[in-house]
Amino acid sequence: GDSVTQMEGPVTLSEEAFLTINCTYTATGYPSLFWYVQYPGEGLQLLLKATKADDKGSNKGFEATYRKETTSFHLEKGSVQVSDSAVYFCALRVGGTSYGKLTFGQGTILTVHP
Amino acid sequence: GAGVSQSPSNKVTEKGKDVELRCDPISGHTALYWYRQSLGQGLEFLIYFQGNSAPDKSGLPSDRFSAERTGGSVSTLTIQRTQQEDSAVYLCASSLADYNEQFFGPGTRLTVL
Numbered sequence: 001g002d003s004v005t006q007m008e009g010p011v012t013l014s015e016e017a018f019l020t021i022n023c024t025y026t027a028t029g030y031p032s033l034f035w036y037v038q039y040p041g042e043g044l045q046l047l048l049k050a051t052k053a054d055d056k057g058s059n060k061g062f063e064a065t066y067r068k069e070t071t072s073f074h075l076e077k078g079s080v081q082v083s084d085s086a087v088y089f090c091a092l093r094v095g096g097t098s099y100g101k102l103t104f105g106q107g108t109i110l111t112v113h114p
Numbered sequence: 115g116a117g118v119s120q121s122p123s124n125k126v127t128e129k130g131k132d133v134e135l136r137c138d139p140i141s142g143h144t145a146l147y148w149y150r151q152s153l154g155q156g157l158e159f160l161i162y163f164q165g166n167s168a169p170d171k172s173g174l175p176s177d178r179f180s181a182e183r184t185g186g187s188v189s190t191l192t193i194q195r196t197q198q199e200d201s202a203v204y205l206c207a208s209s210l211a212d213y214n215e216q217f218f219g220p221g222t223r224l225t226v227l
Contacts (some may be wrong), residue, residue, distance in 0.1 A: 032213075043118075044205065044218035089157060093213075100145050100212050101170065104157035 002027045006090045006105035013080055013112050021075040021108050023064075023090035031092040033057075033066050033073040034102070038087040047075075047088070080112045116140065118219035120206050126225045127196055135191045135222045139208030146189050147209075147216060148181060152202035160204075163189065164212060196226045 007022040025031065035047040035057070048057030053068035062077045073090060090105040119138045127133050139146050148160040159173040163183045174180070178196075183189040193200055203223050207216040 043220045044207075046215050095213075100147060100164070100209060100214075100216065101159050101162055101173075102147075102149075102216065103159065104149075106156040 002031070002092060002094055002103045004090050004092055004103055004105035006088075007108055008106070010109035010111060013110070015082055015112055015114050016079045017112075019075070019077040019080045019084075019110070021088055021090075021110070023073045023075065023105060025071050025073065025090075025092050027071075027092055027094050027103075029094050031094045033064070034091040034093070035062070035064055035073070035075050036089040036091060036104075038089070038107075040086070044089070080110075082112050082114055085110055085112045118206055118208050118217050120204075120219040120222050122222060123220065124223045124225075126227065128227050129198060130195055132192065132194045133196055133224065135193075135204050135224070137189045137191070137206030137208075137219060139187065139189070139206070140217055141187075142210065143208035143217075144186065144211055145209045145214070145216075146183055147207045148189070148191050149205040149207065150202045151205055151221070155202075157205075160191070193224075196224075198226045200224060201226045 003026045005024050032051045034049045036044045037047045038044050048059040050057040050066035056065045064073050064075045087107045089107045091102045121136045144165045146163045151157045161181045162170040178194045181191045203221040205221045206219045209216045
């Protein structure tokens with residue numbers, strides 16, 4: 001079945017450090033890929049997405065590129081801030097009988113210290 | 115504008131009791147999803163409603179779980195004879211239609227004692 005594997009956390013960084021959170025997937029067909037973020041005390045929010053191979057999603061300084069050859073969608077940010085502290089989820093969506101259903105990774109807790 | 119709302123925000127119940135969790139989607143959104151977030155299983159899909167079509171119940175973990183969506187709007191997730199392993203945060207999301215961005219509610223934290 002479809003699945004997402006993401007880097008286990010927690011990840012702890014100092015402000016302005018470079019961030020990478022790895023995400024790989026297994027899916028039938030051609031999935032769309034997403035990163036969601038859950039800030040403390042808030043609901044899940046879409047951070048960025050990519051719908052086909054070689055697409056790059058970007059938002060708030062975060063980027064991820066859809067790599068079909070390595071079945072990966074790694075999240076990167078060049079300089080993290082304390083306000084980026086949150087839980088990050090990689091997810092995929094495949095068409096079929098359940099067009100909207102998302103399959104999530106386990107989540108990665110990111111803590112950024114000043 | 116108003117986002118997805120869920121009630122209650124927290125629910126503590128005793129093993130064996132039934133519980134109902136409510137979701138109010140964003141007005142006009144035809145697609146509605148329930149997910150469960152638990153320590154052991156991560157974030158997993160439970161059920162999906164789209165318009166008047168039959169729901170996709172493929173993610174429901176047992177026949178103790180059921181959900182309905184009345185009038186294409188409000189949805190209720192019911193768990194009968196709750197067990198301790200049902201303890202989790204239950205998330206609801208809605209989207210304008212298939213393949214559109216899903217907007218998530220704040221969740222209901224269920225604790226089964």
